[in-house]
Amino acid sequence: MLAGRLAPWCAGLAAVLAALGLWLGFFVAPADAVQGEVYRVIFIHVPAAWMSMFIYLLMAFWSAVGLVMNTRMSFLLARALAPTGAMFCFVALWTGALWGRPTWGAYWAWDARLTLQLLLLFLYFGFIALTRAIAEPNRADRAGALIALVGAVNVPVIYFSVQWWSTLHQGASVSFSRAPSMAATMLAGMLTMALAAWAYSVAVVLWRVRPMILVRERHADWVVRLLAEERV
Amino acid sequence: MLECCDLACVRGDRLLFQRLSLRLGPGESLRVAGPNGAGKTSLLRLVAGLARAEAGEVRWQGASIRQQAEDFRGALLYLGHAAAVSAQLTALENLRFACAVAGLAVDQDACVAALARVGLGGALDLPLAALSQGQRRRAGLARLFLAASRTLWVLDEPFTALDAEAVRLLAAQLAKHCAAGGMVMFATHQDVDVDLGHACRVLDLGDFVGERGRAC
Amino acid sequence: MLRVFLAVLRRELLLVWRERVDVLVTLAFFVIVTGLFPFGVGAGAGQLRAIAPGVLWVAALLSVLLSLHRLFERDFAEGTLEQLLLSPEPAVLWVLAKMVAFWLAAGLPVVVAAPVLALAFDLDPAGLPVLAAALALGTPSLALVGALGAALTLGLRGGGMLLALIVLPLFVPVLIFGAGAVEAEISGVGARAHLLLLGGILAAALALAPPACVAALRMVND
Numbered sequence: 158m159l160a161g162r163l164a165p166w167c168a169g170l171a172a173v174l175a176a177l178g179l180w181l182g183f184f185v186a187p188a189d190a191v192q193g194e195v196y197r198v199i200f201i202h203v204p205a206a207w208m209s210m211f212i213y214l215l216m217a218f219w220s221a222v223g224l225v226m227n228t229r230m231s232f233l234l235a236r237a238l239a240p241t242g243a244m245f246c247f248v249a250l251w252t253g254a255l256w257g258r259p260t261w262g263a264y265w266a267w268d269a270r271l272t273l274q275l276l277l278l279f280l281y282f283g284f285i286a287l288t289r290a291i292a293e294p295n296r297a298d299r300a301g302a303l304i305a306l307v308g309a310v311n312v313p314v315i316y317f318s319v320q321w322w323s324t325l326h327q328g329a330s331v332s333f334s335r336a337p338s339m340a341a342t343m344l345a346g347m348l349t350m351a352l353a354a355w356a357y358s359v360a361v362v363l364w365r366v367r368p369m370i371l372v373r374e375r376h377a378d379w380v381v382r383l384l385a386e387e388r389v
Numbered sequence: 390m391l392e393c394c395d396l397a398c399v400r401g402d403r404l405l406f407q408r409l410s411l412r413l414g415p416g417e418s419l420r421v422a423g424p425n426g427a428g429k430t431s432l433l434r435l436v437a438g439l440a441r442a443e444a445g446e447v448r449w450q451g452a453s454i455r456q457q458a459e460d461f462r463g464a465l466l467y468l469g470h471a472a473a474v475s476a477q478l479t480a481l482e483n484l485r486f487a488c489a490v491a492g493l494a495v496d497q498d499a500c501v502a503a504l505a506r507v508g509l510g511g512a513l514d515l516p517l518a519a520l521s522q523g524q525r526r527r528a529g530l531a532r533l534f535l536a537a538s539r540t541l542w543v544l545d546e547p548f549t550a551l552d553a554e555a556v557r558l559l560a561a562q563l564a565k566h567c568a569a570g571g572m573v574m575f576a577t578h579q580d581v582d583v584d585l586g587h588a589c590r591v592l593d594l595g596d597f598v599g600e601r602g603r604a605c
Numbered sequence: 606m607l608r609v610f611l612a613v614l615r616r617e618l619l620l621v622w623r624e625r626v627d628v629l630v631t632l633a634f635f636v637i638v639t640g641l642f643p644f645g646v647g648a649g650a651g652q653l654r655a656i657a658p659g660v661l662w663v664a665a666l667l668s669v670l671l672s673l674h675r676l677f678e679r680d681f682a683e684g685t686l687e688q689l690l691l692s693p694e695p696a697v698l699w700v701l702a703k704m705v706a707f708w709l710a711a712g713l714p715v716v717v718a719a720p721v722l723a724l725a726f727d728l729d730p731a732g733l734p735v736l737a738a739a740l741a742l743g744t745p746s747l748a749l750v751g752a753l754g755a756a757l758t759l760g761l762r763g764g765g766m767l768l769a770l771i772v773l774p775l776f777v778p779v780l781i782f783g784a785g786a787v788e789a790e791i792s793g794v795g796a797r798a799h800l801l802l803l804g805g806i807l808a809a810a811l812a813l814a815p816p817a818c819v820a821a822l823r824m825v826n827d
Contacts, residue, residue, distance in 0.1 A: 276774045283771040290761045292401060295441060299824045300757050303817060304771060307753065310813070311775050314806070318778035322785065439687060439826045463693040471684030477623045478616070489612030490692045490699070516623070 170360075174353035198256040204351040206249035208358060209277060212242030216284070217309035220302035229373065232298035235305060236288055237366040241358050243281035250274055269323040273316055280308040294373060390414050391436070391541060391572060395445035398431045405431055406594055407444070415540075418563065418573040423594035429576035430470060432594065433545050436574065437467040449541075463492065466539040470546045472529030476518040480509050480528040483517065487532050495535050503534040507558070526550045533562055542566060544575040609694040610702045617706030627675075631668050632714045638664040639722050650727050657726035658736065658787035662780055665715045665740060666747060670769060670776075672711040673751045676703065677759050677822070686822065696819040704752050704815065712744035728787075735790040735800070742803040743783040749807075749814035750775050756821035779806060 216238045223231035253271065254264040265271065284305055291297035371383075390412065397407035405428030413419055421429045434440040436447055438454045438461060447454050454461040474483040484500045504513060507527040509520075517525050530547065542563070548556050563573050621628065642660045643653060680686040689699050719740050720733045728736070754772035758764040786799035 276777060279770065279774040283767075283774065286767055286770055287757060290758070290763065290767055296824045296826075300821060303821055303824070304757060307775070307817060311778075314778045315774070318781040318802075322781045434826060437687075437691060439690065459693050462691050465691065467687065467691050469684045469687050471682070473684035473688045475616075475620065475679075475683060475685065477620055482616070482619065486612055486616045487688060489608055490688055490694075492609070492693045 170356040174349055174356055198252050200346050200350050202249055202252040202256060203347055204354040205245045205252065206274065207351060208354045209242055209246035209249055209274070209281075212238050212245065212358065213277060213280070213305075213309065213312070216242060217305045220305040223298065224302050224306070229298070230370075232302055233366050233369045233373065234362070236298070236301060237362045237369060238358075239281055239285050239288070239301075240365070241361050243278060243285060245354065245358075246274060246278040246281055250278065267323065269316075269320045272319050272323070276315055276319070277312070280312075284308070390450060391574070392448040392451075393436065393445065394448065396432070396435060396442050396447070397444040398428055398435060398440075399443045400428070400431060404443075409445070409594075411592060413541075413572045413574060415570045415572060416567050418567050418575075418589045420589050420591045421574065421576040421594065422591055423578070425578060427594040429578065429594060430545055433467075433543050433574065433576055437465060437543050438462070439467075464540045465543065466491070466533070466536045466541070467543045468529065468533075468545060468547060470549075472526050474517055474525055474529045476525070477516055479514050479516055480504050480520075480531070481513045483528055484531050484535075487529075488535060491532070491536070491539075493532075493535055493538070499535060500531075503531045504528070506534050507531045508555070523550045523552060523555070527555060530555075530559060533559070533566075537566065537569065537571075540571050542571065542573045542575075544573070546577060547575055548577055606694060606698065609692060610698040613689075613699040613702035614706055617703060618709070621706065621710045627672075628710055628714055631672050631711050632718055634671060635664050635668040635715050635718060636722065638667055639726075653726045654728060657723055657728045658732070658784040660726070661719050661723060661736065662740075662743075662784045665719060665744060666773075666776055666780060668715055669711055669744060669747045669751060670772065672707070673755045673768060673772070674765055676707055676752055676755045678755075681759055681825070687826075690823060690826075696822075697815045700752070700815045700818050700822070704748055704818075707752065708745050708748040712740075712748055716740040716744060729791045732787045732791045735796045736787045738800060739783045739786040739796070739803060742800060742807055743779045746779050746803070746807045746810045747776055749810040753814050753818045753821060756818045756825070759822070759825050779803065782806070 216235045219231040219235040219238070222228065223235065250271075253274070257266065258264050284301055287304055288297045288301040291300055392410075392412045394410050395407075396409040398405040398409075409432070411419065421432060423429055431440065435442050438447065438458060449457065449461045449464065473487065474480075478486070481497075481500060481504065484504060485497070488495050488500065501510075501513065504510060507530060509524060509527055509531070512520060512524065517528060520528070526549070533542070536542070547559060551559065563575070567573055639660055642656065646652060646656065677686060680689065690696065692699065716737055720737050723733055723736055751768075751772050754768050754775075757771065758768045761767060782799045782802045786796040786803065789799055790796040
C-alpha cells in the first residue's frame with residue numbers, strides 16, 4: 158500500500174521536473190551554433206532514449222529475480238514496466254525522426270543506433286504481445302520473463318551485429334557527435350528532463366502495478382478485507 | 390506414499406477447489422469424481438507435477454515432488470485424456486517410443502505381447518490413422534501392461550471410448566497393479582461400474598469447492 | 606541417456622518421412638519467395654547479383670519461420686508432449702533431438718537448394734561455397750532460437766504472428782553475418798570473420814536455447 162501513497166508524489170515530482178526541464182530547454186538554453194533551434198528536441202529525445210534502454214534492463218532484472226526467487230511481485234513489476242518502456246522507445250524514435258528531417262534531410266537513416274532502437278521497440282512489442290496473449294497468469298508471467306531475458310541476452314549481440322553492418326554499408330555514416338562543449342544550461346535541462354522521465358516512470362509503474370496486484374491476489378485475505386471495507 | 394496437502398487450484402477467474410488433502414498408500418486406489426469442469430484433470434495434472442498449484446504441495450515418499458522431480462517421474466506413469474499416440478505411426482512404433490521416453494526397458498517381443506493383450510495383435514503394422522478411436526485408445530493403454538515397475542499410476546478418464554470388454558480388461562489390470570502394492574489414481578465423470586477387486590475410495594471434487602463466492 | 610535422444614530423433618524423422626510432402630512444400634516456398642524478387646526489383650543482372658545474398662537469406666529465414674509452428678503443436682495436441690515432459694530422462698536431450706530433426710527437415714533442404722538458386726541470380730561462383738557454409742552454420746541457430754519462440758507461443762490464439770514478432774528481431778544478427786559473409790567473400794575481404802561469428806552464435810544458441818526451451822514448455826501447463 159506504500160505504492161498508493163508514493164505514486165502521486167512521484168507524479169507531482171515528474172510534472173514539476175518536466176516543467177522545469179522544458180523551461181530550461183526551450184527558453185533558457187542558447188540556440189545551438191550549428192543546428193539552431195531544432196536541436197531543442199534533444200531535451201525530450203535523449204532522456205526518452207536513455208529511459209527506454211534502462212527500463213528494458215530493469216525489466217530483464219525483475220524477470221530474472223522472478224524466475225529465480227519465484228516471486229510474483231517481480232513478474233508484475235516487469236509487466237508494468239513494459240508499456241512505459243515501449244512508450245519511451247516510441248517517443249525517442251518519433252522525436253528522432255522529427256529531428257532528423259531538418260538536420261540530416263531524412264526522417265529515417267539506417268544508422269546503427271536508430272536500427273537498434275527500432276529492434277528494441279520490437280522486443281518490447283513481443284514482450285507485451287506475448288504476455289497479453291496468454292490467458293493463464295502464471296504462464297504469462299513466466300513466459301514473459303523468459304522472453305525478456307532472452308531479449309536482454311540478445312541485445313549486445315544485436316548491437317554488435319548492427320554496428321558491424323552499418324559500418325560495412327554506410328560510406329559516410331550520419332553520425333552526430335554531441336558538441337563536446339555543451340552549454341551548462343543545456344546539460345542542466347537535459348538532466349532535469351531525465352529526472353522527470355524517471356519520476357514519471359516510477360509513478361506510472363506504481364499506478365499500473367497496484368490494480369494488477371489486487372486482481373492477482375483477489376483470493377488473499379487482505380484483499381478481501383480491503384474490498385469489504387471499500388463497500389462499507 | 391502419495392500425499393496432497395491443502396491443494397488449491399485456480400483456472401482463469403475460477404477457484405476450482407481448495408484445501409484439498411489426500412493420501413494414497415501402497416495397494417490403494419482412488420477414483421476422482423465430479424461433474425465436467427470440477428477440476429478432475431487439473432487435480433491429476435497437479436499430482437503428476439505438470440502444473441503448479443496455487444497453494445499447497447504434492448509429496449511423494451515424504452518430500453515435495455518439486456525437490457525430487459526425477460525420482461518422482463521414475464515412479465510415475467501418467468496417461469492424459471489424449472491418448473499420447475501419433476496417428477501417422479503404427480501401434481508398435483508408438484508403444485516402443487512411449488516406453489523409450491518413459492525409460493522402461495522393454496524389447497520388441499514384450500511390446501508385441503502387450504499389444505496382443507489389448508486386442509491389437511492383428512493391427513501391428515497399420516498406422517493408427519487407419520484404426521478406430523477405441524483402438525487408438527487401446528494402443529495408448531497398452532503401456533499399462535509394461536509399466537508394472539511404476540508404482541504410481543495417474544490416469545485421466547482411462548475408460549472413455551472403450552467397449553465393455555476393454556473396460557473389464559483395464560479394470561483387471563488396475564486391480565492387479567494394486568494387488569502388487571501399486572497405487573492407482575484415476576478420474577471418471579460417469580459412474581463406471583468398475584470392479585477393482587477391492588474397495589476403491591472416491592474423492593468427489595464437489596466437496597472441496599467451498600466458498601466459491603470468493604472466487605469472483 | 607542417449608536412448609531417449611535417439612528414440613525421439615528416430616520418431617521425428619519417421620514422421621517427416623511419412624509426411625515427406627511437407628519438406629517439398631517448404632522447399633517450394635523457399636524457391637517461390639526467391640523467385641518473386643526479380644519481378645519486384647527488375648531482372649538486371651548487376652542488380653540481381655547485388656541483392657542475391659540478402660534475398661536468399663531472407664527467404665531461408667522465412668521458410669524456417671513458417672515451419673516452426675509445426676515443431677511442438679502436434680505433440681501438444683495429442684498428449685505426447687506431456688509424456689515427454691514426464692520422462693525421467695533429462696529434458697534437454699529430447700528437446701535437442703526435436704531441434705535436430707526439425708533442422709534436417711526444414712533447414713537442410715534450404716542449404717542445399719540455395720546455391721542452385723544463387724546461380725539463377727548470377728552470383729559470383731566464388732561466393733557459392735561460402736553461401737552454403739554460412740547457411741549451414743546459420744540456419745541451425747535460427748532453428749534453435751525459433752524453437753524457443755515456438756515453445757513460448759505454443760497453443761496460443763494467433764500464435765503464428767506472435768511467433769514472428771518475437772523471433773524475427775532475434776534473427777537479425779544471423780541475417781547480418783550470413784548475408785555479410787557472401788558479400789565479403791565476393792568483394793575479396795574474405796568471409797572468415799563472418800563465418801567464425803556465425804559459428805560463435807551457433808555455439809551460444811546450442812548451449813542456451815535447449816534449456817530455455819524446456820523451461821518454456823514446462824510453463825505451457827502452469
